Amino acid sequence: MLKYAEKIKETALKLFNENRVDTFIGYKKGSVPMMNEPVFVTDPDKVDQLYWDSFCGLNLCNYLTKRTDKIGIVANGCNSRNIVTHIIENQIKREQIYIVGIPCEGMIDHRAVMRAVKYKEILNVQENGDKFLVKGADFEETFEKEKFLQGNCATCTHRNPVIYDEILGDPVEEQTGVDPFKDVKKIEEMDPAKKQAFFTRLISRCIRCYACRNSCPLCYCPTCFVDESTPQWVGKSSDPTDTMTFHFLRAYHCAGRCTDCGACERVCPMGISMRQFTKKLNKDCQDLFSWEAGLTLDQRPPLDVYKPDDYNDFIK
Amino acid sequence: MENPYLPYPVRIDKIITETEDRNLKTFRFVFLNPEDEEKFAYTPGQFAELSIAGKGEIPIGIASSPTEKGFVTFTVNKTGLVTTYLHNMNEGDVMGIRGPLGNWYPWDEMEGKNVIIVGGGFAFTTLRSSIISMIDPANRSKFKDITVVYGARTPGMLLYKDELAEWEQRDDINMHITVDGTDDPDWKYNTGFVPTITEEKITSADNAIAIVCGPPIMIKFTQPVLEKLGFPPERIILSLEMRMKCGIGICGRCNIGDQYVCKDGPVFSLAQLKEMPSEY
Amino acid sequence: MTDKIFSKEEWLGGLEALRKTYGVFVPVKDGDFHTFMPFDKGNIPDFDYQNSRLSPKSVVYPQSERLFEYTLDKADSEADIVKESPKDYSPRAVVGIRPCDVQAFQIVKRNFDNPEYRDPWWVQHFESTTLVGLGCNEPCSTCFCTEVGGGPFNQEGLDVLIFDMGETYLLRGLTDKGEALLGKITGGSPADDQALKNAEDLAASASKKITSSIPTDKLKEKVTNDLFNAPFWEEIAFACLNCGTCTFLCPTCWCFDIQDEVLGKEGDRIRNWDSCMFPLFTLHGSGHNPRDNKFQRVRQRFMHKLKYYVDKYDNGVQCSGCGRCVRYCPVNIDIREVCNLMNNY
Numbered sequence: 001m002l003k004y005a006e007k008i009k010e011t012a013l014k015l016f017n018e019n020r021v022d023t024f025i026g027y028k029k030g031s032v033p034m035m036n037e038p039v040f041v042t043d044p045d046k047v048d049q050l051y052w053d054s055f056c057g058l059n060l061c062n063y064l065t066k067r068t069d070k071i072g073i074v075a076n077g078c079n080s081r082n083i084v085t086h087i088i089e090n091q092i093k094r095e096q097i098y099i100v101g102i103p104c105e106g107m108i109d110h111r112a113v114m115r116a117v118k119y120k121e122i123l124n125v126q127e128n129g130d131k132f133l134v135k136g137a138d139f140e141e142t143f144e145k146e147k148f149l150q151g152n153c154a155t156c157t158h159r160n161p162v163i164y165d166e167i168l169g170d171p172v173e174e175q176t177g178v179d180p181f182k183d184v185k186k187i188e189e190m191d192p193a194k195k196q197a198f199f200t201r202l203i204s205r206c207i208r209c210y211a212c213r214n215s216c217p218l219c220y221c222p223t224c225f226v227d228e229s230t231p232q233w234v235g236k237s238s239d240p241t242d243t244m245t246f247h248f249l250r251a252y253h254c255a256g257r258c259t260d261c262g263a264c265e266r267v268c269p270m271g272i273s274m275r276q277f278t279k280k281l282n283k284d285c286q287d288l289f290s291w292e293a294g295l296t297l298d299q300r301p302p303l304d305v306y307k308p309d310d311y312n313d314f315i316k
Numbered sequence: 317m318e319n320p321y322l323p324y325p326v327r328i329d330k331i332i333t334e335t336e337d338r339n340l341k342t343f344r345f346v347f348l349n350p351e352d353e354e355k356f357a358y359t360p361g362q363f364a365e366l367s368i369a370g371k372g373e374i375p376i377g378i379a380s381s382p383t384e385k386g387f388v389t390f391t392v393n394k395t396g397l398v399t400t401y402l403h404n405m406n407e408g409d410v411m412g413i414r415g416p417l418g419n420w421y422p423w424d425e426m427e428g429k430n431v432i433i434v435g436g437g438f439a440f441t442t443l444r445s446s447i448i449s450m451i452d453p454a455n456r457s458k459f460k461d462i463t464v465v466y467g468a469r470t471p472g473m474l475l476y477k478d479e480l481a482e483w484e485q486r487d488d489i490n491m492h493i494t495v496d497g498t499d500d501p502d503w504k505y506n507t508g509f510v511p512t513i514t515e516e517k518i519t520s521a522d523n524a525i526a527i528v529c530g531p532p533i534m535i536k537f538t539q540p541v542l543e544k545l546g547f548p549p550e551r552i553i554l555s556l557e558m559r560m561k562c563g564i565g566i567c568g569r570c571n572i573g574d575q576y577v578c579k580d581g582p583v584f585s586l587a588q589l590k591e592m593p594s595e596y
Numbered sequence: 597m598t599d600k601i602f603s604k605e606e607w608l609g610g611l612e613a614l615r616k617t618y619g620v621f622v623p624v625k626d627g628d629f630h631t632f633m634p635f636d637k638g639n640i641p642d643f644d645y646q647n648s649r650l651s652p653k654s655v656v657y658p659q660s661e662r663l664f665e666y667t668l669d670k671a672d673s674e675a676d677i678v679k680e681s682p683k684d685y686s687p688r689a690v691v692g693i694r695p696c697d698v699q700a701f702q703i704v705k706r707n708f709d710n711p712e713y714r715d716p717w718w719v720q721h722f723e724s725t726t727l728v729g730l731g732c733n734e735p736c737s738t739c740f741c742t743e744v745g746g747g748p749f750n751q752e753g754l755d756v757l758i759f760d761m762g763e764t765y766l767l768r769g770l771t772d773k774g775e776a777l778l779g780k781i782t783g784g785s786p787a788d789d790q791a792l793k794n795a796e797d798l799a800a801s802a803s804k805k806i807t808s809s810i811p812t813d814k815l816k817e818k819v820t821n822d823l824f825n826a827p828f829w830e831e832i833a834f835a836c837l838n839c840g841t842c843t844f845l846c847p848t849c850w851c852f853d854i855q856d857e858v859l860g861k862e863g864d865r866i867r868n869w870d871s872c873m874f875p876l877f878t879l880h881g882s883g884h885n886p887r888d889n890k891f892q893r894v895r896q897r898f899m900h901k902l903k904y905y906v907d908k909y910d911n912g913v914q915c916s917g918c919g920r921c922v923r924y925c926p927v928n929i930d931i932r933e934v935c936n937l938m939n940n941y
Contacts, residue, residue: 030928032738037928038835058927063834111628119628121646121736137734205627207650207659210874211839211926227876230397236855237660237868267926269649269841271628317716321663321854325677348677369666369676369865370858374881395881410676559880561854564713568851569870569877573820574904579712593824593899595886 002127004052004102007168008074011100016044020098021072025060026050033125034110038063053127057107057150059263061217065091073097076104078152078261080161081294082217085257088300091220101164103172106145106153107262108132111271113148117141152262152275155180162295180260181283183276199244205270206243208236212264212274213250218257225249251277256285256301259294320564323367323412324352329387331407336472340438341403342379342391345413356416358382359423360445361555361583364415365563366390368405372398375560375578378416379441381448383455388413391441391475417563418582421446421553426525430461432518434538436510436530437468440475442555443529448479451489465517467494467510471503492517511537521546527553539586549587556582556596572596598769598778599787607765610781611635611691617780618689618726621655623648632690643692643760646736647918651700651847652693656721659844663717664865668858678865685720689777691728692758695750696741696918698729700847702753703916706909707850726773728756733802738919740808740932745912748806749799759795766795810935812913816906818941823903824895828937832898833891835927840871842897842921842929848914851877872896898934 012024027036028049061082086092124135133142155178160171213219226234235242264274285291289302326345334340347353365373380389394403435443468474484491494506494513558570558577565579573592622641623630629649633639664678708718732748755774759766769775843849853870879885905914
């Protein structure tokens with residue numbers, strides 16, 4: 001994925017010189033291994049800081065909502081689907097953005113890498129094609145990228161951007177034979193008591209930092225429901241019931257809109273598998289409405305529209 | 317160990333609706349434990365946290381003067397969760413108050429000086445406390461001329477109407493009451509924005525200190541009037557507001573720069589404010 | 597000042613003995629990281645760690661703490677009057693805490709325990725806690741404790757300091773509280789001169805391993821409004837998610853919110869950690885918000901830590917160099933870079 005870094009710089013410079021954009025949103029290389037920082041460039045002299053590698057697992061579309069300038073933005077498969085969703089939901093106009101599409105080969109899960117080196121401190125990570133080299137103070141090890149993909153990337157079937165103004169490489173082959181809902185099915189088979197225990201354990205570490213909500217491009221409400229005080233819907237303490245309410249309700253607000261970009265899971269400081277909440281709703285939308293978010297500008301999401309042949313089984 | 321978060325229990329003794337839109341009410345509290353009143357000894361300019369069990373706390377300026385014994389009064393604007401609940405409470409209900417909190421108007425510096433008070437809307441509460449305290453016979457001689465300019469949008473929105481009329485009659489205080497506009501043909505006093513009336517009535521900054529308390533827009537236009545008269549920033553005193561929780565400079569939320577509005581303020585001179593970040 | 601040598605097994609036995617007198621908190625492996633938890637059957641201490649993810653500030657200052665309780669039942673003569681919730685201040689010991697987190701307690705103490713007001717819960721929890729620190733032989737690449745007045749074997753605020761000598765621990769009692777704790781442990785042998793020298797060498801070499809450089813020397817003399825109006829804040833703040841990660845993981849952040857929660861006729865007044873990163877933090881009842889822009893909130897955090905605290909207490913920055921915010925910020929906003937920008941502006 002490193003090959004895209006140079007191309008992004010060139011494209012950004014070109015867009016500035018042709019006056020196509022006021023701002024270019026991308027990543028710059030992070031100050032700690034395996035991290036990159038979202039950056040907005042307004043000065044063509046500063047395009048050299050733009051960067052791309054397999055640790056760009058955040059979602060840049062988070063920074064798009066309600067902007068009024070002309071924006072250039074890099075977008076891989078899942079991110080481009082979020083742009084589609086934003087356009088449908090009137091958060092940004094298509095004419096405003098110049099999408100630089102990137103066929104994505106998946107992002108690396110930095111926590112899996114830490115586990116693989118038994119938590120010894122990592123000082124440097126260097127990618128090299130489909131392998132990457134991890135260096136610490138007293139060790140060096142090479143790993144295969146395929147074995148360390150983020151959970152959502154391992155089962156991704158939309159690696160190529162679905163919308164773009166220019167694409168920086170040949171499309172990659174979409175994966176087949178992957179089941180993104182394998183773990184959801186396991187949970188579905190649990191009896192209620194086990195499900196309760198599963199989810200209670202899942203959110204037991206939550207510290208209500210709201211990194212998941214704030215990194216999600218779908219969460220752009222001016223006042224989130226957890227911040228309302230008249231009336232107050234959810235308590236603000238670390239009480240497990242309040243925490244569970246927050247996560248479940250937020251997942252429902254993302255139903256039919258989530259593109260499984262994995263940003264929520266990546267940003268959680270406590271390492272909670274955040275996607276366990278939203279994946280079930282994605283599966284339901286697929287099963288009940290044959291719907292996957294963000295694939296086309298021509299259709300509104302299922303919870304937005306009513307069709308006479310919508311399923312009615314829940315009416316008893 | 318002494319607990320500065322623990323409120324003194326009080327009973328609502330009297331509720332007066334001050335304004336015609338019914339959004340401002342004055343509450344008079346009496347301490348359930350008489351010895352708490354002494355512990356609550358306060359100075360005009362300070363505020364207290366009104367505490368309602370089950371709802372929360374709100375920081376409100378103290379409207380009564382320490383010269384008024386046996387009770388404390390606050391004038392509260394109905395704005396949010398706690399204030400709405402408070403407005404629906406009845407005389408006889410029990411709640412709590414914590415305080416006195418914050419600093420006070422610079423009374424030591426004001427002695428021997430002419431005192432100019434400019435107030436607008438419902439920010440007048442701590443100014444009432446100040447005026448009653450100053451014109452009390454025990455204190456009046458400490459100050460030279462006292463001039464007050466107080467305005468509201470309409471006559472019905474003025475606070476403490478009876479007391480304003482009383483003070484207007486007195487000759488030891490120059491009281492200038494004004495409204496932005498009115499259709500009332502019997503309106504006896506001035507008509508015009510507070511900054512305009514201030515410009516008309518205040519003629520000199522000589523040996524004077526000005527206390528300005530009101531909505532941001534009023535302060536914005538009054539400040540240049542005072543500066544033109546020759547008031548240096550050290551002699552223009554403002555009282556700020558901020559979202560507060562603990563009220564004692566510990567929870568960290570009300571800071572402007574390195575000053576806590578609840579503990580190092582809410583009273584600041586314009587000179588101090590110029591050194592602080594403009595974030596209020 | 598006692599200096600004693602224990603083998604690692606002896607020390608574990610000693611910890612067991614301590615449980616009779618103290619509630620002992622130790623670092624425990626929890627998934628991918630370590631947390632300080634009570635030392636009991638389920639939790640095995642693991643001192644082979646760099647630092648915990650959540651700082652141990654929650655031992656003294658829990659994330660959610662009930663302060664008062666009350667009844668709203670009008671039939672009760674004490675209805676609507678808030679009463680202090682009963683608390684348990686029995687002695688506790690935090691064992692294996694790092695010197696940066698201990699220095700953090702000293703930094704935070706200036707806020708909670710000052711001449712005008714003392715926070716009864718923080719102060720009493722802190723005073724009943726004995727801090728047994730473990731010096732860092734291998735500081736992380738993101739640590740910078742030496743740059744902010746600390747160090748991997750810094751003794752400020754510690755009651756006992758442990759040197760990990762490999763096969764053995766050297767324990768040094770530093771205060772009366774520390775000596776009292778050491779007195780409850782049997783075994784161990786007095787440290788000889790060679791052991792003492794090895795300990796000093798260990799401390800010195802650890803300090804040299806810190807590579808991050810963040811100068812803070814010029815912060816005090818800067819004019820507040822110059823830094824406040826500097827042009828670099830928008831750029832620093834762009835990536836920020838305004839989540840609470842940095843503030844909740846930080847051992848020197850202390851802001852909190854007070855909430856009333858009611859169920860039926862009974863209620864509590866509780867305090868929860870709050871964050872200046874949240875938009876609600878400064879929202880007035882009137883709807884006015886002095887910090888309704890993201891970059892204003894980001895600026896507030898760094899100005900508070902690196903300038904306002906410096907001016908207010910004249911005792912260094914509000915940062916102990918633990919590096920948690922650097923490692924865990926989801927968008928990699930790096931306080932070391934920001935401090936450099938501010939110091940050199």
